[in-house]
Amino acid sequence: MPQYPTFPAPRARRNASLPANTISLSIAAIILLAGGALSAQTQNLLAAIIAAIIAAGVLLSLKMCNSWQRAVVLRAGKIQGIRGPGLFFIVPFLDQIFAVVDQRIRTVPVHTRQTLTRDTTPVDVDAVIFWMVHDPMRAITELDDFEDSVSLVALTTLREVVSSSDLSVLLEERRKIDDQLRELIEVKTREWGVTVQSVEIRDVQLPDSLQDAMSRQAQAERERGARVTLASAEREVAHELAEAAKTYEASPIALQILQINRVFEMNKNRGTTILMPTSMADSMATATAFAAALRTTPPAEEQSPAS
Numbered sequence: 001m002p003q004y005p006t007f008p009a010p011r012a013r014r015n016a017s018l019p020a021n022t023i024s025l026s027i028a029a030i031i032l033l034a035g036g037a038l039s040a041q042t043q044n045l046l047a048a049i050i051a052a053i054i055a056a057g058v059l060l061s062l063k064m065c066n067s068w069q070r071a072v073v074l075r076a077g078k079i080q081g082i083r084g085p086g087l088f089f090i091v092p093f094l095d096q097i098f099a100v101v102d103q104r105i106r107t108v109p110v111h112t113r114q115t116l117t118r119d120t121t122p123v124d125v126d127a128v129i130f131w132m133v134h135d136p137m138r139a140i141t142e143l144d145d146f147e148d149s150v151s152l153v154a155l156t157t158l159r160e161v162v163s164s165s166d167l168s169v170l171l172e173e174r175r176k177i178d179d180q181l182r183e184l185i186e187v188k189t190r191e192w193g194v195t196v197q198s199v200e201i202r203d204v205q206l207p208d209s210l211q212d213a214m215s216r217q218a219q220a221e222r223e224r225g226a227r228v229t230l231a232s233a234e235r236e237v238a239h240e241l242a243e244a245a246k247t248y249e250a251s252p253i254a255l256q257i258l259q260i261n262r263v264f265e266m267n268k269n270r271g272t273t274i275l276m277p278t279s280m281a282d283s284m285a286t287a288t289a290f291a292a293a294l295r296t297t298p299p300a301e302e303q304s305p306a307s
Helices: 022-042 046-061 136-141 146-163 167-172 174-192 208-250 252-267 278-296
Strands: 062-065 069-075 078-083 086-089 095-102 106-116 122-133 194-205
Touching (some): 078 136, 146 174
Antiparallel strands (some): 069 078, 069 095, 106 122
């Protein structure tokens, strides 16, 4: 039976908090030390108690976000605004940091199992979604959990695109499928304050039986191409041999010179003795004398006229 993807279960939204930063800790420590020194000089604990209260107020009110973080602050249950990056103050016990949003690019792996393509081929597709939050206020106020929502949208969109595409398109036009996925996912997530940077299909796995059939088909295509190439080469060689035969038929001396050259090539590096019929040797001698006469006879225009 086909294996359907498991969708992530919704997670309960919890109040976020920022860890104590070094600046607030340093200020609180200085206040405590000053209160302790003042209390030791005056022999009065009131200064130390006041310093401890002030130091606790500094730790509770002075917060800090990194450059890639934004904090959503609520005051008495109402949205106060977005704070960060850097240092910011909140009113202790009245203000609440509801969420801290990371605006860096995130990656979400998406997997579909046994999804049927348009030509009814079951495939397993693995993809990666690159996305980021460009509007933290909308991502927090409009969605209970924007991370799970992006994952669900990416998964359902991937299944829709695979179901509406042929297997050949998935295998040969991945860039086109990537762009189509990015556009479809971004249309759904743009209203949530989320931007999809890119979508990349990592792998398309086929059933073993289909892989074997495609392998046999590719091997048959290669064999057919090899045979066509060999037949074309033989046809060209036959054409050249026919032209050479016409040349040798018009000039028997050229054929005899070719025979001499072949014998020389056969005996050039081996040092063997070749026995041949007397008639063939006589014809080669005639051809050799003819070639020597051609080399020794000067051209007609260089011969002086008989006096």
